[in-house]
Amino acid sequence: MIKPYLLVVTGRPGSGKTTFSKKLSSELYLPLISRDEIKEGYVNTFQKRHSELPDDTNKVVTDIFFATVKNLLDSNVSLIAEAAFQHKVWESKLEALKSKAKIFMLICKVEDEIAQKRYISRGLDNPMREYFHGDEGVDLTRKGYKAEVKPYGEPRLDVPTFFIDTTNDYSPSIDELRLKIFKVIQE
Template identity: 40%
Template sequence: NLSIKPVSLMENNKPRTLPGCPGSGKTTLAHTLARKIGCPAICRDEIKEGFVNTMKSSHESLGKDVNQGIYSTFFETLDFLLSRQITLIAEAAFQHNLWAPPLETLSCISQIKIIVCMVKPHLARSRFIQRGLSDPNRLRFHGDWGVRAAQQGVELPPGNYDPPLLPIPTLEVDTSDGYCPHLDDIESFLLKA
């Protein structure tokens, strides 16, 4: 559970969240923006990969509750950094039903802005599968069922994605071919008071 910090910290805390479906380009954009504005990128999948490495294990052997533990660790990490007034980029899928409650809690202690990475579902699925097939560790870390199906010659339909719908400043970015709006415009959106 996230703890609520004094509201006086809000003026300095500036988390930027990057949601999107798998394959939408959110991790690449998160790291690009973090380098550009000078702050850490906290990526949910990277936290999970670190955990799987520490356990010297695989997604499948860690049990069905591993993702819930990573979810909690991700938000505890954000809460910890924000409580110390550290601006950051937070990257994860942020599906509305699961992710909205902790984002609302964070919005009580910080000035959140959301950038939703948008791409046509079939392009996102294609990127997701290509990434999984080209990275031998992807299945070990995440147990991606879509990649496993592709290895067996089965093409699964793109999944549904429900971005967070919160009363928070939000910018949609088309990542089909580069960034639209342009990277400089995205940075301006993030840095605007």
């Protein structure tokens, strides 16, 4: 039986996962399901800042995200799912998808300082980011405080895993990843 495949793109905030996943989606002709974009659509519906929504908003959005991914996989659609998957929080949800798809983990990596700088810059450059996501580190920086680099527990699943350095370009490149992924798919 042929299973769809799921490319899980993740990394700490500021690691370049959103930019990378959009380019990957375009080059591999796969739909991209982004947790942040689902959250933005959800917040838009209520026309209130993230901070004004109920405390369970992130859980609701995560449930919608995984229901969407599951529905596509159940319909035999291969896809890319992008989010800051933390091992402790997301392991059971990702593990449950292993019976539905051949999963590949693509973890975007940069030095902590680079990730922090990117995270703060995108928030300061785009005030709507805080409206939709409530990025507290950006708010602290705006008020003159130093934002802390939060720990990130990258996913550890028994699936093919690739680490992508996004410091300047992508290493390995998307072409190199494509060859590695499709080699495993065809085994």
